Every structure is written in C-alpha cells, then in structure tokens.
Amino acid sequence: MEIVVEETIQVRKRGVVTLPAELRKKYKIKEGDSFRVLDLDGLFVLTPMVPMVPELAREIETMRLEDGISIQEMIEGLREQRDRYYQEQHAGDGSG
DSSP: OOOOOOOOBBBBBOOOOOOOOOHHHHTOOOTTTTEEEEEETTTTEEOOOOOOHHHHHHHHHHHHHHHHHHHHHHHHHHHHHHHHHHHHHHTTTTTT
C-alpha cells in the first residue's frame, strides 16, 4: 500500500499554492504543468492534464510502425486527404 503524504500548504496572493518539493520530485511536476481541480464537496483532487498533442503523436507513430507505413507514405496520404477534403468543401463554389 502507498504511504499517504500529508503536508500543509498555504494559499498566497492570487490563489497561488506551492506543492511540496517532495511531491513535485516524486511525480516529476515541472513549472507550467497543468492540472484539473475536482471539487468533491470541499475535498479538492488535483489530476495532471496530459498534453494531447504528444500523446496523439505517440499513438500515430505506434500505428504507423505497426502498419509498416513510411513517413513519406503517411505525408502523401495526408496530402491526398487534404486535397479530397478541399475539393468536397469547395465543389461548385467557383473557387476551385
């Protein structure tokens, strides 16, 4: 079972709260990291916000490798999709 860490923190100007160094180090929390605050009737729960772009990039790269698609093939496929989308969106409006 995980040891529960209990610390006292203080709210400063503009609502600034400093997390104890021990917790920042343990969870690799860096300046600029974002968290979601969940208010459970006065019990606050902080959960880290995972940046979507790096996570999506990892998923795309994993799928690309699993499917054996080169980066060049992926880029060409994206260009084809973009061209198709553009043609569908601008068909008959006289701009394309």
